[in-house]
Amino acid sequence: MCRLWAQSGTELANKAxxxxxxxxxxxxxxxPELREMLETNDGEGLREFCEAMHPASTAEFLEELQVGxxxxxxxxTNPHRQxxxxxxxxxPQKLALVRGASRDRLARIxxxxxxxxxxxxxxxxxxxxxxxxxxxxxxxxxxxxxxxxSYPEDSVGAVMTTDYAWFPExxxxxxxxxxxxxxxxxxxxxxxxxxxxxxxxxxxVVTLRQLILAKPAAKLGEFxxxxxxxxxxxxxxxxxxxxxxxxxxxxxxxxxxxxxLVGIITHDDVMDVVVQAATEDAHRMxxxxxxxxxxxxxxxxxxWRKRSFWLACLFVGELLTVFALASFDETISAxxxxxxxxxxxxxxGGNSGSQAATLITRAxxxxxxxxSDWLRVLRHELLMGLALGVSLGVLGxxxxxxxxxxxxxxxxxxxxxxxxxxALVVSQSVSAICLWGTLVGSMLPLGFKRLxxxxxxxxxxxxxxxxxxxxxxxxxSLATLYLI
Amino acid sequence: MCRLWAQSGTELANKAxxxxxxxxxxxxxxxPELREMLETNDGEGLREFCEAMHPASTAEFLEELQVGxxxxxxxxTNPHRQxxxxxxxxxPQKLALVRGASRDRLARIxxxxxxxxxxxxxxxxxxxxxxxxxxxxxxxxxxxxxxxxSYPEDSVGAVMTTDYAWFPExxxxxxxxxxxxxxxxxxxxxxxxxxxxxxxxxxxVVTLRQLILAKPAAKLGEFxxxxxxxxxxxxxxxxxxxxxxxxxxxxxxxxxxxxxLVGIITHDDVMDVVVQAATEDAHRMxxxxxxxxxxxxxxxxxxWRKRSFWLACLFVGELLTVFALASFDETISAxxxxxxxxxxxxxxGGNSGSQAATLITRAxxxxxxxxSDWLRVLRHELLMGLALGVSLGVLGxxxxxxxxxxxxxxxxxxxxxxxxxxALVVSQSVSAICLWGTLVGSMLPLGFKRLxxxxxxxxxxxxxxxxxxxxxxxxxSLATLYLI
Numbered sequence: 003m004c005r006l007w008a009q010s011g012t013e014l015a016n017k018a019x020x021x022x023x024x025x026x027x028x029x030x031x032x033x034p035e036l037r038e039m040l041e042t043n044d045g046e047g048l049r050e051f052c053e054a055m056h057p058a059s060t061a062e063f064l065e066e067l068q069v070g071x072x073x074x075x076x077x078x079t080n081p082h083r084q085x086x087x088x089x090x091x092x093x094p095q096k097l098a099l100v101r102g103a104s105r106d107r108l109a110r111i112x113x114x115x116x117x118x119x120x121x122x123x124x125x126x127x128x129x130x131x132x133x134x135x136x137x138x139x140x141x142x143x144x145x146x147x148x149x150x151x152s153y154p155e156d157s158v159g160a161v162m163t164t165d166y167a168w169f170p171e172x173x174x175x176x177x178x179x180x181x182x183x184x185x186x187x188x189x190x191x192x193x194x195x196x197x198x199x200x201x202x203x204x205x206x207v208v209t210l211r212q213l214i215l216a217k218p219a220a221k222l223g224e225f226x227x228x229x230x231x232x233x234x235x236x237x238x239x240x241x242x243x244x245x246x247x248x249x250x251x252x253x254x255x256x257x258x259x260x261x262x263l264v265g266i267i268t269h270d271d272v273m274d275v276v277v278q279a280a281t282e283d284a285h286r287m288x289x290x291x292x293x294x295x296x297x298x299x300x301x302x303x304x305x306w307r308k309r310s311f312w313l314a315c316l317f318v319g320e321l322l323t324v325f326a327l328a329s330f331d332e333t334i335s336a337x338x339x340x341x342x343x344x345x346x347x348x349x350x351g352g353n354s355g356s357q358a359a360t361l362i363t364r365a366x367x368x369x370x371x372x373x374s375d376w377l378r379v380l381r382h383e384l385l386m387g388l389a390l391g392v393s394l395g396v397l398g399x400x401x402x403x404x405x406x407x408x409x410x411x412x413x414x415x416x417x418x419x420x421x422x423x424x425a426l427v428v429s430q431s432v433s434a435i436c437l438w439g440t441l442v443g444s445m446l447p448l449g450f451k452r453l454x455x456x457x458x459x460x461x462x463x464x465x466x467x468x469x470x471x472x473x474x475x476x477x478x479s480l481a482t483l484y485l486i
Numbered sequence: 487m488c489r490l491w492a493q494s495g496t497e498l499a500n501k502a503x504x505x506x507x508x509x510x511x512x513x514x515x516x517x518p519e520l521r522e523m524l525e526t527n528d529g530e531g532l533r534e535f536c537e538a539m540h541p542a543s544t545a546e547f548l549e550e551l552q553v554g555x556x557x558x559x560x561x562x563t564n565p566h567r568q569x570x571x572x573x574x575x576x577x578p579q580k581l582a583l584v585r586g587a588s589r590d591r592l593a594r595i596x597x598x599x600x601x602x603x604x605x606x607x608x609x610x611x612x613x614x615x616x617x618x619x620x621x622x623x624x625x626x627x628x629x630x631x632x633x634x635x636s637y638p639e640d641s642v643g644a645v646m647t648t649d650y651a652w653f654p655e656x657x658x659x660x661x662x663x664x665x666x667x668x669x670x671x672x673x674x675x676x677x678x679x680x681x682x683x684x685x686x687x688x689x690x691v692v693t694l695r696q697l698i699l700a701k702p703a704a705k706l707g708e709f710x711x712x713x714x715x716x717x718x719x720x721x722x723x724x725x726x727x728x729x730x731x732x733x734x735x736x737x738x739x740x741x742x743x744x745x746x747l748v749g750i751i752t753h754d755d756v757m758d759v760v761v762q763a764a765t766e767d768a769h770r771m772x773x774x775x776x777x778x779x780x781x782x783x784x785x786x787x788x789x790w791r792k793r794s795f796w797l798a799c800l801f802v803g804e805l806l807t808v809f810a811l812a813s814f815d816e817t818i819s820a821x822x823x824x825x826x827x828x829x830x831x832x833x834x835g836g837n838s839g840s841q842a843a844t845l846i847t848r849a850x851x852x853x854x855x856x857x858s859d860w861l862r863v864l865r866h867e868l869l870m871g872l873a874l875g876v877s878l879g880v881l882g883x884x885x886x887x888x889x890x891x892x893x894x895x896x897x898x899x900x901x902x903x904x905x906x907x908x909a910l911v912v913s914q915s916v917s918a919i920c921l922w923g924t925l926v927g928s929m930l931p932l933g934f935k936r937l938x939x940x941x942x943x944x945x946x947x948x949x950x951x952x953x954x955x956x957x958x959x960x961x962x963s964l965a966t967l968y969l970i
């Protein structure tokens with residue numbers, strides 16, 4: 003039997019990269035091998051499989067086994083390792099594994115998990131299973147879970163962990179290192195050590211780096227950093243993530259309203275927050291409610307509901323174009339040629355509007371622009387809209403003057419109007435609608451934010467719908483003015 | 487003088503948060519104070535200002551000073567700290583400071599910078615300044631800069647640092663800690679220590695945590711992790727960032743094609759890569775070329791060029807709708823009522839298409855979907871498009887049957903057609919165009935990716951333009967079929 007993962011120096015995941023096999027392909031190669039090991043009761047081999055690789059790789063290579071088989075494999079390692087591997091399974095499979103495990107085993111695994119991962123898992127369980135399970139979990143962990151569950155979904159409290167290392171300020175560097183050696187296996191990160199006073203208030207921070215650089219007899223209070231940047235437990239998690247990223251920290255302490263340390267947020271959780279926020283923003287920009295699941299794993303019904311809801315809203319909004327056009331029915335009947343340029347005119351506004359909305363929404367997400375900057379943004383986009391409008395208007399005038407040469411505008415559909423007048427109407431409309439779209443697209447996200455609505459709602463389709471209605475009015479007003 | 491920043495235990499940035507002042511507001515409060523300190527030559531105070539806070543905060547509070555004044559303040563601390571503070575200035579100001587510094591001072595600062603930050607800075611300098619400067623930089627650093635400059639912009643090599651800690655495997659944990667104490671100030675991260683053989687090939691990794699937990703006499707080779715996940719120096723940086731995030735690492739080693747360690751990428755640089763990639767994707771989705779600068783800081787001309795280029799492309803694409811509609815000129819002239827529903831019909835396709843394109847583009851960016859999944863995606867979106875199309879068609883039929891009651895469709899613009907037939911045409915068109923938009927929106931990003939083009943080009947406006955042309959053809963074909 004070729005035990006790929008136990009070869010010293012070879013690394014399955016790296017190897018997979020090297021030979022261009024996806025983890026899924028490797029999983030299907032390994033699955034029969036793992037089954038054979040289970041049959042022949044190869045305990046040592048299975049333990050190696052669970053412990054020799056990064057837990058993320060172990061989880062990937064287990065994905066094709068049944069729930070029962072997976073637990074059989076995992077039972078060859080300790081609950082701490084099992085917890086680590088479990089957390090790397092994709093969400094639906096993780097839940098299937100949890101549902102398929104005995105309550106007792108699950109309680110031990112939950113006790114061994116990092117405090118933030120533990121809460122994420124418990125949060126996703128059905129209330130019934132959760133209530134069955136929690137009494138089996140040791141008291142300290144159970145209380146920790148209940149406390150963390152109480153924080154709102156988008157607050158720092160919902161992503162922080164309570165596994166941090168802390169010491170009083172009169173400890174020496176040497177004593178701190180000795181204590182860390184004892185505490186380390188339980189702590190999420192020991193790269194920052196927090197110094198608390200007797201009220202559990204944060205008075206300093208020491209990096210592990212400073213700790214090993216310091217003289218063993220030096221007291222923490224002598225060399226700790228006294229200016230500790232922290233985040234609030236009820237602060238928005240995206241905002242806190244931006245802070246950690248801005249300062250390039252591995253972790254940041256989380257304080258309650260009285261300045262007491264209640265947890266830490268770590269770089270890996272912050273990365274998840276940032277990626278999730280970017281996905282939500284992208285989905286909103288495409289006029290879909292945020293979808294958390296993997297594209298290929300999400301439920302058809304859920305996605306259909308979110309997509310059809312937004313399409314229906316936009317459809318109803320777009321109905322206003324029917325009313326707008328109906329009010330110009332005489333102009334439309336009189337000069338059929340005008341119809342040919344409707345999509346061209348109104349799409350320009352949608353495009354310039356979605357550019358502006360995208361720029362402003364993203365700049366707000368990155369903290370570069372806030373609502374109070376609205377006047378600066380307006381001035382900027384007014385100039386930009388004029389510049390873009392003139393550019394497109396000139397392009398439009400050029401194009402329109404070519405159309406009669408191509409025989410596209412005969413005098414019948416022009417109703418004997420001068421094609422040059424039509425060119426003037428279309429190019430002026432394009433300019434005006436482009437400017438209008440730019441203004442709408444830049445102001446809508448700021449307006450939404452001001453009203454406490456997510457600015458991402460001002461997506462490209464939303465802005466386009468809004469501008470389509472007004473765009474038609476601009477176009478046909480100019481047409482009626484010049485041609486009728 | 488109130489020296490806010492020197493109060494032990496208080497932290498200016500936290501305080502700013504607390505009293506809801508932006509760093510900019512604090513900067514304007516501090517600026518006169520700093521000027522006074524410069525005048526009175528308060529060296530100790532200025533040193534404290536430079537050293538008591540996080541360098542990011544120092545940089546923020548210096549933003550309102552002139553270039554010369556800033557350098558006067560910074561000269562009160564060592565080049566290493568100066569380098570640290572410099573790196574947190576916004577890009578344009580950082581360049582202004584660099585241009586305003588003496589060559590010699592700049593050379594010392596560059597030598598003190600982290601190797602990746604140093605290259606980023608040098609990359610942005612004008613070629614002339616760069617050539618003046620490099621000879622003044624010490625040889626080792628100069629060669630490091632030249633080597634790192636040679637990697638392509640989007641490769642791992644462009645974001646990695648060469649300041650890593652490594653040891654041979656026969657060193658003991660105790661010896662390694664002693665050596666780290668000597669090396670630490672120069673190393674970007676000492677939280678992972680790499681174990682290399684005599685060929686500089688990566689054979690293991692030890693975390694600082696394991697190092698302090700190990701018995702001092704234990705050899706690294708005995709307790710190091712032998713399976714080291716690494717990335718390739720010529721690998722795409724976004725892909726590498728996803729790996730580091732997936733495995734929750736603080737840093738990952740970077741190997742050349744022969745497996746030799748050439749650098750590391752760290753969590754903070756990876757965060758920048760992820761945020762930058764999300765911004766680029768968002769900008770592409772809004773049909774703007776990616777803009778790297780802050781919204782309010784970017785040059786008007788640059789933004790105008792990028793925005794007008796894409797608007798012009800979309801305008802030219804949208805011109806095809808004119809040709810499409812021109813080929814139905816007789817139908818248009820015969821039944822003016824049809825014109826009223828053009829925006830409604832075609833916008834539906836744009837909206838459903840932009841939903842699909844957004845979902846697929848984001849799923850690809852997150853590695854959930856790859857080009858080889860196209861058949862699964864097609865099947866999924868075919869079903870989804872049908873479900874959405876039927877939903878909107880029913881909605882459309884309901885709405886259309888209300889319009890005659892509102893007196894909107896008189897027999898003149900209907901050209902004596904039955905309004906129920908028109909309702910049938912419009913609702914069928916809405917269904918068909920919705921399905922078509924969904925298919926186009928989902929397949930275009932995959933197609934672009936297959937052709938090696940960024941899938942983000944299939945933005946909402948692009949998809950809408952594409953679908954507008956075909957949408958008009960669908961609508962007027964059905965109208966001609968049923969009504970003429």
